[in-house]
Amino acid sequence: MRDYGRAGHGCVGGVSGLRHEAALIESRTGGLLGIREATGIRGMAMGMRRYSAFAIAREAARYHTGWERAWRSPQPKAEYDAIIVGAGGHGLATAYYLAKNHGITNVAVVEKGWLGGGNTGRNTTIIRSNYLQPSSMAVFEKSRSLYEDLSQQLNYNIMFSPRGVLMLAQTEHEKRAWERTWHANRIAGIESELVTPERIKEIVPIIETGGPRYPVLGGLWQPRGGTARHDAVAWGYARAASAMGVDIIQQCEVTGVDRDADGVTGIQTTKGAIRTKKLCIVVAGNSGVLADMAGFRLPVESVALQALVSEPIKPCMDCVVMANTVHGYMSQSDKGEMVIGGGADGFNNYTQRGSFQHIEETVRALIETFPMISRLKMLRQWGGIVDMTGDRSPIIGTTPVPGVFINCGWGTGGFKAIPGSGWATAEMVADGAPRALAAPFSLDRFTEGRMIDESVAAAVAH
Numbered sequence: 196m197r198d199y200g201r202a203g204h205g206c207v208g209g210v211s212g213l214r215h216e217a218a219l220i221e222s223r224t225g226g227l228l229g230i231r232e233a234t235g236i237r238g239m240a241m242g243m244r245r246y247s248a249f250a251i252a253r254e255a256a257r258y259h260t261g262w263e264r265a266w267r268s269p270q271p272k273a274e275y276d277a278i279i280v281g282a283g284g285h286g287l288a289t290a291y292y293l294a295k296n297h298g299i300t301n302v303a304v305v306e307k308g309w310l311g312g313g314n315t316g317r318n319t320t321i322i323r324s325n326y327l328q329p330s331s332m333a334v335f336e337k338s339r340s341l342y343e344d345l346s347q348q349l350n351y352n353i354m355f356s357p358r359g360v361l362m363l364a365q366t367e368h369e370k371r372a373w374e375r376t377w378h379a380n381r382i383a384g385i386e387s388e389l390v391t392p393e394r395i396k397e398i399v400p401i402i403e404t405g406g407p408r409y410p411v412l413g414g415l416w417q418p419r420g421g422t423a424r425h426d427a428v429a430w431g432y433a434r435a436a437s438a439m440g441v442d443i444i445q446q447c448e449v450t451g452v453d454r455d456a457d458g459v460t461g462i463q464t465t466k467g468a469i470r471t472k473k474l475c476i477v478v479a480g481n482s483g484v485l486a487d488m489a490g491f492r493l494p495v496e497s498v499a500l501q502a503l504v505s506e507p508i509k510p511c512m513d514c515v516v517m518a519n520t521v522h523g524y525m526s527q528s529d530k531g532e533m534v535i536g537g538g539a540d541g542f543n544n545y546t547q548r549g550s551f552q553h554i555e556e557t558v559r560a561l562i563e564t565f566p567m568i569s570r571l572k573m574l575r576q577w578g579g580i581v582d583m584t585g586d587r588s589p590i591i592g593t594t595p596v597p598g599v600f601i602n603c604g605w606g607t608g609g610f611k612a613i614p615g616s617g618w619a620t621a622e623m624v625a626d627g628a629p630r631a632l633a634a635p636f637s638l639d640r641f642t643e644g645r646m647i648d649e650s651v652a653a654a655v656a657h
């Protein structure tokens with residue numbers, strides 16, 4: 196089967212040239228917000244011009260001949276203060292906050308493909324923070340709140356849409372689980388609400404609450420959860436980081452990690468060796484592979500997770516609905532396509548594609564809850580390799596190799612965490628040790644038994 200994760204709903208583009216061109220078009224056509232003062236992007240001095248309504252008007256008057264590339268494409272230098280492996284959202288956000296919050300700009304982000312071409316460009320873009328455990332709520336709420344004005348911060352329209360996320364309760368057990376989560380959210384000061392089937396019908400008129408197998412018994416509603424344009428998040432962070440001096444090196448695969456008795460000394464890549472004393476591995480489904488190169492093991496498994504989109508239809512649903520019991524979730528993109536998320540494969544693999552079995556299961560399940568989608572044609576499906584930990588929480592921490600840091604294990608739910616994770620990882624790389632936001636997610640929690648159990652919040656996992 197073809198990998199359909201290549202177009203539409205802003206899913207990953209075909210080749211890096213196209214992606215780059217797309218980023219240029221995006222910047223030409225007005226994904227552009229914010230004011231220079233608000234961005235604080237020092238790198239504007241490096242020749243990156245601020246996007247604004249005035250800039251669009253100016254370029255329109257001169258046939259759009261004056262736009263510069265959205266980010267630089269430099270050759271690698273011999274040495275950097277820090278190297279980040281993986282130009283997904285988490286790696287790019289880490290680079291951005293290293294430069295912006297800590298003034299560390301001699302940084303390279305090394306990417307084997309094209310930036311944003313991993314899970315960051317393949318997900319269903321759900322953003323919420325109503326998790327169960329205090330440390331998870333802290334990092335996801337930090338992230339959600341950063342999303343609120345990220346367009347202005349980055350001077351790039353990431354199309355954050357706080358349209359509300361509704362998690363359905365379709366069994367008594369699930370209803371109790373959401374009640375427990377709701378109490379935890381209230382204690383943590385996170386806005387979330389328990390809703391009745393009647394209220395759910397008001398929020399989502401197309402839903403069938405009295406379904407034969409799994410009637411809707413209630414739900415957990417986060418009104419300021421929502422979605423954002425996933426490619427734009429990667430492009431916005433890339434452009435802003437590049438503007439501050441960060442080198443983003445695409446088509447450059449890391450093939451080895453160099454170390455001596457004191458720790459990391461550099462990396463081997465398809466573009467040659469690069470020296471560094473600080474290496475941060477942020478490669479999602481490939482984390483085990485990179486850890487192996489560095490000489491340590493990770494408690495993660497890599498599996499394909501998939502999604503699909505329908506043909507575009509008129510607006511019919513203005514929030515995100517997650518149906519964990521029947522295992523499916525759905526939102527409507529600005530283009531009108533119904534964006535549908537399915538399950539993860541039941542076996543470890545690196546295939547980056549989905550399977551018919553999951554399409555069938557997911558669509559069958561959702562049709563019970565949304566009978567109207569039975570008439571829709573599905574246009575594309577795709578997959579990404581997600582990195583799952585046993586407690587379904589991420590790992591942000593130091594590693595047994597001095598100078599090597601790891602950020603992984605976001606599994607099926609890390610898009611929403613990109614800003615907060617980047618913020619916390621930048622703190623760790625700058626200081627050499629995690630601060631409060633990241634500290635609970637250390638690698639040694641698996642040997643010390645300090646699990647952060649989010650398996651309920653992350654069962655379908657977004």
Ligand SMILES: Cc1cc2nc3c(=O)[nH]c(=O)nc-3n(C[C@H](O)[C@H](O)[C@H](O)COP(=O)(O)OP(=O)(O)OC[C@H]3O[C@@H](n4cnc5c(N)ncnc54)[C@H](O)[C@@H]3O)c2cc1C
Pocket residue numbers: 280281282283284285286305306307308309310311312313314315316317318319320321322447448449450477478479480481485500501502536577578579580581605606607608609610611612657
């Ligand atoms: C189908 C699907 C739906 C999802 N839905 C949601 C959702 O609704 N909400 C949500 O919050 N999350 C969701 N997720 C999860 C989310 O997409 C991920 O958690 C998140 O994007 C991970 O970002 P990342 O930057 O860590 O990884 P990625 O975006 O995968 O980036 C890692 C990068 O590392 C690069 N790399 C790997 N190996 C090397 C190497 N040797 N050298 C150099 N570079 C390398 C890869 O090419 C890749 O670009 C979904 C995931 C999938 C697959």
